Amino acid sequence: MSALAERDITIDSFVDAGAGSLARDVRSGLGRPPGERELQPKYLYDEHGSELFDRITRLPEYYPTRCERAILNRQAPGLVETTGARELVELGSGTASKTRALLYAMAGAGALDRYVPFDVDPSVVENCAHELTDLYPGLPVHGVVGDFQHHLGHVPAGERRLIAFLGSTIGNLLPSERGAFLAGVREMMGPSDRFLLGTDLLKEVGVLEAAYNDREGVTAAFNLNVLRVINRELGADFDLEAFEHVATFDPGPSWVELRLRARSEQRVSIPGADLELTLAPGEEIRTEVSTKFTLDVLARELASAGMELEAFFTDPAGMFGLSLAAPV
Ligand code: SAH
Ligand code: TRP
Numbered sequence: 301m302s303a304l305a306e307r308d309i310t311i312d313s314f315v316d317a318g319a320g321s322l323a324r325d326v327r328s329g330l331g332r333p334p335g336e337r338e339l340q341p342k343y344l345y346d347e348h349g350s351e352l353f354d355r356i357t358r359l360p361e362y363y364p365t366r367c368e369r370a371i372l373n374r375q376a377p378g379l380v381e382t383t384g385a386r387e388l389v390e391l392g393s394g395t396a397s398k399t400r401a402l403l404y405a406m407a408g409a410g411a412l413d414r415y416v417p418f419d420v421d422p423s424v425v426e427n428c429a430h431e432l433t434d435l436y437p438g439l440p441v442h443g444v445v446g447d448f449q450h451h452l453g454h455v456p457a458g459e460r461r462l463i464a465f466l467g468s469t470i471g472n473l474l475p476s477e478r479g480a481f482l483a484g485v486r487e488m489m490g491p492s493d494r495f496l497l498g499t500d501l502l503k504e505v506g507v508l509e510a511a512y513n514d515r516e517g518v519t520a521a522f523n524l525n526v527l528r529v530i531n532r533e534l535g536a537d538f539d540l541e542a543f544e545h546v547a548t549f550d551p552g553p554s555w556v557e558l559r560l561r562a563r564s565e566q567r568v569s570i571p572g573a574d575l576e577l578t579l580a581p582g583e584e585i586r587t588e589v590s591t592k593f594t595l596d597v598l599a600r601e602l603a604s605a606g607m608e609l610e611a612f613f614t615d616p617a618g619m620f621g622l623s624l625a626a627p628v
Pocket of ligand 2: 356364467468469470471472500511512519522558588589590591
């Protein structure tokens with residue numbers, strides 16, 4: 301039998317194949333008055349966007365991935381032991397590069413029953429299902445291609461699950477979305493499940509802003525990629541050269557805001573969204589927020605969602621936080 305035939309991979313898809321929701325979201329986000337225009341971050345991640353993101357995680361300025369990896373490498377065996385987890389569900393799994401420490405610890409404890417990667421980008425779910433079944437022959441992988449703001453109900457049922465949401469992806473949700481998301485996670489949890497949440501922590505502004513303004517311009521290319529997606533999917537004619545990447549920290553909401561700023565007046569036609577747009581010179585479109593947390597805020601928000609913080613780990617310098625929460 302070939303190695304391929306022995307793989308135990310299932311992939312369910314819940315994202316609509318057409319550009320329907322993109323068209324709706326672009327219409328409602330860009331159709332707003334100047335100063336309020338925005339796009340949703342999930343559209344940054346097509347295949348090219350996911351590749352650029354993977355490069356971001358290796359940039360010298362982008363400390364969160366390194367710090368979170370260090371925490372996971374160190375804490376994974378203990379986490380597996382204290383939670384008694386037998387299954388790993390990973391929301392926004394991407395390349396799952398840091399998750400391997402958890403899978404390794406689970407396999408070492410003889411407790412790796414299944415891995416469930418969940419991501420909006422089908423290419424990363426497929427790639428990671430194949431890579432992980434190479435690493436762990438016989439590992440059942442049940443991938444879900446879906447939107448974690450809408451499709452958590454489609455995560456396969458299970459027990460003793462560790463539901464991981466890493467990379468501070470939760471920080472890319474707006475506060476109201478964050479509350480709804482956490483409530484959704486709580487709803488899918490049984491008493492034996494645990495939630496593992498990675499969050500970037502509040503720190504010196506210079507360090508925060510540098511992480512999103514790398515010298516190589518990879519973050520800028522990632523940000524601009526959303527315009528490329530809209531051009532391709534909706535037949536739009538955004539000129540990528542005419543926009544500048546902007547990322548600044550706003551202490552009010554405690555987030556780094558990513559925006560695209562028109563260098564000059566832009567007339568853009570987006571036929572797939574039935575939208576004609578004029579942007580004034582200097583006008584900005586918000587593409588993403590990256591919220592920076594404190595332990596207090598995390599404990600409070602988890603509690604509001606019906607979860608109790610059981611443990612909180614950071615790297616030695618306190619840059620990044622990993623929370624372990626149980627349903628109450
Ligand atoms: N967990 C990885 C990747 C983080 S990047 C890490 O820590 O490095 C965020 C990931 O979430 C991307 O793979 C992106 O495709 C996915 N994502 C973004 N918005 C999503 C949504 N609404 N639903 C599901 N996945 C989403
Ligand atoms: N969630 C991570 C963060 O907020 C990764 C990320 C999402 C990111 N979008 C980004 C990193 C844009 C750089 C640029 O940091």
